[in-house]
Amino acid sequence: MSEQLSLLIEPVADADELQDASALLTLLDAWVERGWLRALDRALAAFCLELDRSAEPLLLFSAALVSHQLGHGHICLDLPATLASPDFALSLPPEGEEGSRARLPSALLAGVTLGTWGEALRRSPLVETDGTTPQAPLVLLGDRLYLRRYWNHERTVASSLRTRLADRPPLPAGLPGTLAQLFPEPLRVEGRQVTDWQKLACALAARGSFSLITGGPGTGKTTTVVRLLALLQQAAMAGGQPLRIRLAAPTGKAAARLTESIGAQVDSLPVADAVRKEIPSEVTTLHRLLGSRPDSRHFRHHAGNPLALDVLVVDEASMIDLEMMACLLDALPRHARLALLGDKDQLASVEAGGLLGDLCRDAEGGYYSEETRRWLEQVASERLDDPQLRPGDEARRPLAQRTVMLRHSRRFGSDSGIGRLARAVNALDAGRAREVLAEGHDDLNLLRLRGEHDGALERLLLDGLPGRAEGYAHYLEVLHENRPAAELPADDPAWPGWALGVLRAFDRFQLLCAVRRGPWGVEGLNPRIASMLQRRGLLESDQGWYEGRPVLVVRNDYSLGLMNGDIGIALHLPEPADVPGEAPRQVLRVAFPRNDGSGGLRFILPSRLSAVETVFAMTVHKSQGSEFTHTALILPDTLNPVMTKELLYTGITRARHWFSLIETRPAIFDEAVTRRVARRSGLMDALEVEGPA
Numbered sequence: 001m002s003e004q005l006s007l008l009i010e011p012v013a014d015a016d017e018l019q020d021a022s023a024l025l026t027l028l029d030a031w032v033e034r035g036w037l038r039a040l041d042r043a044l045a046a047f048c049l050e051l052d053r054s055a056e057p058l059l060l061f062s063a064a065l066v067s068h069q070l071g072h073g074h075i076c077l078d079l080p081a082t083l084a085s086p087d088f089a090l091s092l093p094p095e096g097e098e099g100s101r102a103r104l105p106s107a108l109l110a111g112v113t114l115g116t117w118g119e120a121l122r123r124s125p126l127v128e129t130d131g132t133t134p135q136a137p138l139v140l141l142g143d144r145l146y147l148r149r150y151w152n153h154e155r156t157v158a159s160s161l162r163t164r165l166a167d168r169p170p171l172p173a174g175l176p177g178t179l180a181q182l183f184p185e186p187l188r189v190e191g192r193q194v195t196d197w198q199k200l201a202c203a204l205a206a207r208g209s210f211s212l213i214t215g216g217p218g219t220g221k222t223t224t225v226v227r228l229l230a231l232l233q234q235a236a237m238a239g240g241q242p243l244r245i246r247l248a249a250p251t252g253k254a255a256a257r258l259t260e261s262i263g264a265q266v267d268s269l270p271v272a273d274a275v276r277k278e279i280p281s282e283v284t285t286l287h288r289l290l291g292s293r294p295d296s297r298h299f300r301h302h303a304g305n306p307l308a309l310d311v312l313v314v315d316e317a318s319m320i321d322l323e324m325m326a327c328l329l330d331a332l333p334r335h336a337r338l339a340l341l342g343d344k345d346q347l348a349s350v351e352a353g354g355l356l357g358d359l360c361r362d363a364e365g366g367y368y369s370e371e372t373r374r375w376l377e378q379v380a381s382e383r384l385d386d387p388q389l390r391p392g393d394e395a396r397r398p399l400a401q402r403t404v405m406l407r408h409s410r411r412f413g414s415d416s417g418i419g420r421l422a423r424a425v426n427a428l429d430a431g432r433a434r435e436v437l438a439e440g441h442d443d444l445n446l447l448r449l450r451g452e453h454d455g456a457l458e459r460l461l462l463d464g465l466p467g468r469a470e471g472y473a474h475y476l477e478v479l480h481e482n483r484p485a486a487e488l489p490a491d492d493p494a495w496p497g498w499a500l501g502v503l504r505a506f507d508r509f510q511l512l513c514a515v516r517r518g519p520w521g522v523e524g525l526n527p528r529i530a531s532m533l534q535r536r537g538l539l540e541s542d543q544g545w546y547e548g549r550p551v552l553v554v555r556n557d558y559s560l561g562l563m564n565g566d567i568g569i570a571l572h573l574p575e576p577a578d579v580p581g582e583a584p585r586q587v588l589r590v591a592f593p594r595n596d597g598s599g600g601l602r603f604i605l606p607s608r609l610s611a612v613e614t615v616f617a618m619t620v621h622k623s624q625g626s627e628f629t630h631t632a633l634i635l636p637d638t639l640n641p642v643m644t645k646e647l648l649y650t651g652i653t654r655a656r657h658w659f660s661l662i663e664t665r666p667a668i669f670d671e672a673v674t675r676r677v678a679r680r681s682g683l684m685d686a687l688e689v690e691g692p693a
């Protein structure tokens with residue numbers, strides 16, 4: 001054991017890292033060695049000490065923590081939240097090290113108060129507090145400490161949104177008539193006429209140059225946006241000038257899914273063919289839209305070279321991080337309309353600063369001003385009498401006037417087990433969630449494991465829910481049973497047809513994990529599942545590259561056309577024969593969907609893939625933007641900071657038809673339901689005035 005580690009494990013009674021900079025750096029070194037901090041976090045503290053040799057240890061510690069928080073998706077260090085519960089707020093000890101006896105942030109911060117912390121930061125020349133030290137690497141805004149770059153991003157986003165929120169572009173001509181044309185029938189849910197939020201969302205989005213449409217799975221976000229585009233395009237074409245419309249999503253997988261669902265919806269729009277033709281169904285990734293350049297954080301499109309478009313719709317907006325949003329707003333022409341769609345209750349982006357949850361803070365209550373409410377009721381012929389709605393004031397809540405929450409799920413109605421469970425979890429109601437699990441819904445399945453080697457796990461993962469839902473044996477059976485004859489030439493369409501069938505079959509089941517490490521994390525379960533499948537005779541091997549290995553791309557690779565989140569499967573495929581007439585040689589290649597809406601595939605040699613992981617088990621974070629016919633979520637047997645209701649909600653709502661919850665210890669689920677992600681940013685403070693409307 002290194003000397004630094006032993007220092008950690010035996011807490012030194014009078015060691016006070018907050019009195020001595022070198023003691024602090026030694027402690028940070030030890031945290032880096034344990035994987036508690038990134039080397040980058042420690043380097044920032046050291047850099048601050050280089051800039052100011054007399055920097056106080058508390059300042060250095062704060063710098064390391066700001067950087068650490070960025071790695072956990074928080075764009076700033078929230079001082080009061082950190083002091084209230086240091087270890088939870090900082091996610092230390094990290095996943096897999098629960099119960100560690102190491103020195104914890106709570107021990108270090110025990111004697112620190114909000115007052116003394118703020119004073120220490122304000123005393124430092126490295127912290128800007130009032131705009132007079134533009135070179136300072138850190139910025140303190142109220143009780144939030146930022147790295148300057150992220151503070152700049154937050155300011156860019158806030159100021160661009162403020163400008164857009166104040167815009168009143170000309171209303172599309174004949175708006176009430178077009179709304180009635182696109183929504184011909186009043187909305188009835190369970191026999192009762194209710195407010196048609198889709199129609200209201202179209203109206204609000206047509207009114208401004210920025211709008212937010214949030215809703216859970218199947219609430220009609222895609223339907224709404226297609227009708228919005230029809231509305232805008234019909235009006236523009238009547239004026240002789242079609243709009244340039246672009247659609248985008250944060251990941252390739254989400255873009256592919258949306259391309260498919262938008263295509264189907266555009267076909268059934270009640271508008272003239274000419275209008276329908278001017279509504280695109282191809283959805284691109286944000287990186288492609290902005291023109292990403294290899295090895296650079298900068299995009300081809302920016303304020304100096306704006307995007308050539310009039311309307312931009314971005315789906316799965318919960319996955320957009322702050323930096324991407326800043327780049328997007330920068331590249332958006334001043335006159336263009338932007339609509340963001342997503343589910344505010346999902347986990348935010350892994351990158352720092354998930355925005356959607358923040359921006360939709362008021363969505364539940366509506367907070368429409370009297371003027372907005374009257375305009376909406378008039379233009380859409382709808383009544384806004386939902387008891388959840390609260391009155392608002394445009395000056396205090398300008399964003400609320402551009403936000404609509406869709407409230408009726410057509411996929412998960414009131415009797416759907418998945419829908420009921422998702423709603424209970426979302427409401428942080430553990431008791432209700434337990435009741436739903438016990439109600440015996442056909443689309444829900446609860447498996448409580450009796451120990452690590454309970455055979456029920458293998459049965460569920462391989463065979464699914466017999467007679468109802470598939471497990472992993474299914475796609476391998478498709479692989480083996482539908483394999484084309486070996487003598488078919490390499491260019492025979494049977495090969496891509498087979499590969500596509502295997503990929504589709506794989507989509508029918510996915511195991512999700514809350515954590516990466518340990519026996520119940522992806523690292524423990526991936527090799528276990530491969531060996532289960534090999535023992536069944538469904539895989540030829542469970543090591544290295546083998547036929548049937550499913551892989552997840554974990555980094556964009558523009559040269560191969562692969563995006564983070566793409567899933568491929570290794571298959572033996574024929575090479576063109578060297579000698580005509582000879583049987584083709586079989587080579588292992590990985591089949592990936594093209595994800596461009598074409599339904600095509602690309603086949604890549606395993607040796608060319610550098611950033612892929614086996615994906616029998618996938619983290620919930622990585623599953624965002626995807627849906628699987630049967631989704632199983634396995635929870636670990638210890639609680640850790642990632643276990644929150646957002647994680648559970650995101651996992652549950654990845655299920656299209658069946659959801660299985662696998663518990664390794666019961667209390668973990670109940671505990672996690674009551675905990676929520678506290679993302680800290682100052683964005684809403686910059687946009688809206690807190691307090692009663």
Ligand SMILES: Nc1ncnc2c1ncn2[C@@H]1O[C@H](COP(=O)(O)OP(=O)(O)OP(=O)(O)O)[C@@H](O)[C@H]1O
Nearest residue numbers: 198215216217218219220221222223224261410411
């Ligand atoms: N106004 C409507 N009238 C009839 N059917 C609708 C309407 N809105 C939505 N649907 C149907 O409900 C289903 C879900 O709608 P949609 O795909 O638009 O929801 P979504 O919120 O985008 O879903 P997801 O969670 O998959 O992103 C679709 O089958 C769609 O055709």
